[in-house]
Amino acid sequence: MKLKSTLGLAIGSLLAASSFGVFAQGQGAVETEVFAKRYFTDSVRNMEDGNLFGGSIGYFLTDDVSLNLSYGEYHDIRSNEGTNKNVKGSLSSLDAVYHFGTPGKGLRPYLSAGMGHQSISNLSPRTGRDHTTFANIGAGLKYYITENFFAKASVDGVHGFDNHQSEWMTGVGLGLNFGGNYSKPAPVVEPAPVVYEPEPVEPETVRVELDVKFDFDKAQVKQDSYNDIANLAEFMKQFPQTATTVEGHTDSTGNAAYNQKLSERRAGAVREVLVNQYGVEAERVNAVGYGEERPVADNATREGRAINRRVEAAVEAQVQ
Incomplete structure (x- = not known):
């Protein structure tokens, strides 16, 4: 899948979601996002640092816990094995995310953990594609510009089970949250005091x-x-x-x-x-x-x- 197709799909999801007449938050909500990340590679793998562009979609199992599926493609990574080849590939991940704070309101820090699969090519001296399974951990901060539209900053760490190397990424993203059933607490109504003045003699x-x-x-x-x-x-x-x-x-x-x-x-x-x-x-x-x-x-x-x-x-x- 080309990067243009990936971003097009994610952006299309955002635009389609924005056409809903009623937005919501919390359990049952769907969250879509486009992101850009800086990928800091392990020096043992002899690759330069590069970029990861992609999108994700998540589903809130509760008001605070979501399950997120993401896909991104690598760009601007080159091999340092003398060939200076452009390293191409992709990263797919499935993560559980725990959010702090109130759904759809201001800042929401979060922690994440999950699994990812990396597939890259042109990594000398090997031929063909290099496949690696990762364990993911992450932390970040979402800021809700409106009740449903948010910007995000993140830090992610990955550890490969196949190559035993640890790497990390920093990123930013934009996303949209819609379709849940979070109910805001009903406002406290302060009724005006009712004053009754009795008749002086007759009840x-x-x-x-x-x-x-x-x-x-x-x-x-x-x-x-x-x-x-x-x-x-x-x-x-x-x-x-x-x-x-x-x-x-x-x-x-x-x-x-x-x-x-x-x-x-x-x-x-x-x-x-x-x-x-x-x-x-x-x-x-x-x-x-x-x-x-x-x-x-x-x-x-x-x-x-x-x-x-x-x-x-x-x-x-x-x-x-």
Whole structure:
């Protein structure tokens, strides 16, 4: 494979990846890279130092651990055996990489280890190709210019099992990370304090209502609903004698039995936010689903269906 083809494939991968509408990080992400390295050869092999150009592709097994496959071709290496021949060849490697820091954020140092296979020709006085299996170790630093585009600097050491020689390389690279499922921690919402002023003589009934909307066929609580849920939780903490029932609903699209289960999941998702994120006692929050049975808008229109995909709750308390 020619260097032009190798770089073309790697650059093409970067351009194709950049066309994705949504990028992600962490486990399941794919990482592509093009690199250039300075290859410092062992003097016993009578070769001048040269360059290695190529590309790599990796897959993140976890948020921090990736498995990377790389291929590069040597350039500007000459034999010092009197023939001054241009040494040609390639290096293929498979490495496990452990990253430190937060995916897609600022600087991420890393350590790597793996195996490589080198194939070179024109190395006097031998004829044909010289094949060597390497053990690889490395360290480096990635800097994420954006959440998914990064620059990299690296130092790699290799030791040949066949020739018992140790060599090393330094390099730089550019890469793109996309397609994973890393979820950023939800921002901490600081709800505004709710102040209630009671009537001087007669007790007053105060009430907080919750109306959380959902996307079609989804049961995930959207980020813009967290403030409303936080206000309800704060109210219940101010009045510890209160309890509530979280009621899930759907529009009429699809099978009624499926919609019943979907409404229960939606109610459960809001209950989980109240209990697990905002600290309301679990025994004070019940969750039920009513499926498509209780519409509040016309299911014949898109706007009406959007209104019916909801979770409702209400809490009342008596104050002096």
